[in-house]
Amino acid sequence: MSQTVQPEDVDESLPKPVLSVGDERAEHLGETITVRGQVVKRSSVRPKVTTAAFECRRCGHLERIEQGYGDIDQPAVCPGCELKRVRWRFRKDCSEWTDFQKLRLQQLPEEMTNGETESMDVFLTDELARRGLESGRCVSLIAEYLPLQDGGSTVFDKAFDAEDVLVEDTDPGEFDVEPYREVIDAVASRDDPVDVLVESVAPSHLGDRHIKEALICQLVRANAPTGADGKDYRGQIHMFLLGDPGAGKTDFGEALVRLAPRSQKSSGNEGTSAAGLTAAITRDDFSNAEFTVTAGAIPKCSGGALFLDELDSAGDQEQNALLEAMESGVINIEKAGQKATLEAETAILAAGNPENGHFDPERSPAEQTNVLSPLLDRFDLIFCPEEKTDPDAVEAIADHITAGRDAAQRREIDKNVPESADAVEPELSTEELRAYLAAAREKRPVFGSDEVRQTLRDW
Structure with a gap:
């Protein structure tokens, strides 16, 4: 079994320097360094x-x-x-022989900027190669950084000879809440803390409080316990927004990506494959045409969340690939006798448009989308945001948008922000809200009474 460490212990216990993937430089050649990253591809053991x-x-x-x-x-x-x-x-x-495995590490999802990624290849030998490291896991790699010559070139390839690999806990909630403790306590002491949280989630989007409340629940998720029969209860919440184009579905998806501890955005359009969402076993040049296991978007975000836009554009194969991950939090793949199981405890927020381009409130959501019925059943919450047609509502949205754009621009050029912008300025900043949500995830609540449990059961 791989050793597991909590992310907050990493900086204190591992050799310096502690780098992110892509931060290694020529000055580190010959040194033993620590690199934090995510395994996105691994070879078989040979x-x-x-x-x-x-x-x-x-x-x-x-x-x-x-x-x-x-x-x-x-x-x-x-x-x-x-x-x-x-x-x-x-x-x-x-x-003389030893076991060998090759890994490809990528930046942690929360460290990626503008979709740009860095990667590095790592060599594991002996016991390290037999520890069962799987794609999607986040690790701290202790390795000697060596140059590897390719032919007679003066430019060498990077080689990382691993001395140890520490697998980090599945939960990426390493956000340090202590600097925000005063803010957290002030919000928690309110009669109804949900109000300030709702106002601070997707503040550029006016209204749809019920969706914002659901988004907060999705971000807090649950520390799922293990039942008496050994079954792990699912802690992640899955939500589907099926509604009119321009109704703000993307606002909520971007808020999820911004606030979740580990997240990314993917799309169900024709360019996305089932393997790109889940995982794949392939033969490629990564390990001399041997089988390799590559993690897709869902296992990469395990412990966090994935915003899956345009779910209605995904084919049947892609939709079916989501079923196991959403139900059990794992992905099992098998090909040519090769098997792999990847952790996929990922909360999914999916968005899609009705088939005819406009949601009909007189018909059920299932009748207005080509999302497969078994997949719809995997979503705990389904909301259908509609385009606003009431003149007063449209005017309020227009006021909110223009005030928000004006305030943002004035802030950029150091001009006074008018009082009219107070309504679009959230009480909590993004970092303060992330800290509150991280603190909430640490809680292990139980039912306060049988009446509370009965109410939930009846609902």
Whole structure:
């Protein structure tokens, strides 16, 4: 089993420097460094020769050469017959071997900016290669940073020879709430803290309080316990917004990505495959045409949330691929005898448009979308935001939008923000709201009374 550490312990316990993927530089060559990242691809475990034995075909002398990574090294001269031009026979039975696995690490999802990613390849040997590290896991890698020459080029490839790999806890809630403790306590002491939370979620979007309340629940999620029968109860909440174009569905998705501890946005359009959402076992050049396991968007966000836009554009194969992850929080894949199980405790907020482009309140949501019925059943909450047509509502939205844009622009150029912008300025900043939600996730609430449980049961 892989050792698990809490993210907050990482900086204190691991060798310095502690870097993110992509931050390694030439000055770190030859050093043992710590790199935090997410495993997005891993090879199968294969034998690697560490000391290769070669037999001279002329005199029978046996010469052993230690091997690194890359092409196999042969002796330059035979000490037995003292010839340089020697035909060597590789003796597998006399060589020394170890287990080998190759990983590809990528930046943690919460560290990515503008969708740009950095990656690095890591070599695991011996016991490390047998620890069962799976794609999607977030790790702290302790490794020696070595240059690996490709042919005769003066530009070398990066090689990271792992000394240890610490698997971080599934929950990425490493947000340090202590600097915000005063704000958290002030909000929590209110008669109804939900009001200020709702006002601070997607503040650029006016109205739809019920969706904002649901979004808060999705962000807080649950520390799901294990039942007496050993079954893990699902803690993540899945929500589907099926509504008119321009009704603000994207506002809520962007708020989720901004506030969740680990998140990203994906799309169900034609460019997204089932493997891109879940996982894939493929043969590629990553490990010399051996099978590799690649994590998709859902396992990458395990412990956090995924905004899946345009779900109605996804094909049946892509939709069916979501079923297992949303139901059980894992992804099982199998191909050509290769099996893998990836953690996928990811809350999903999906958005889609009705088939005819306009939601009809007289018909059920299931009748107005090509999202498969089994997949609809996986969503705990389904909301249908509609385009506002009431003149007063339209005017209020227009006022809210223009005031928000004006306030943002004035703030950028250091001009006074008018009092009329107070309505669009949230009471809590994004960081303060993230801190409150992180503090809420630490709680393990129980029913206060049988009456409370009965009320929920009846509902």
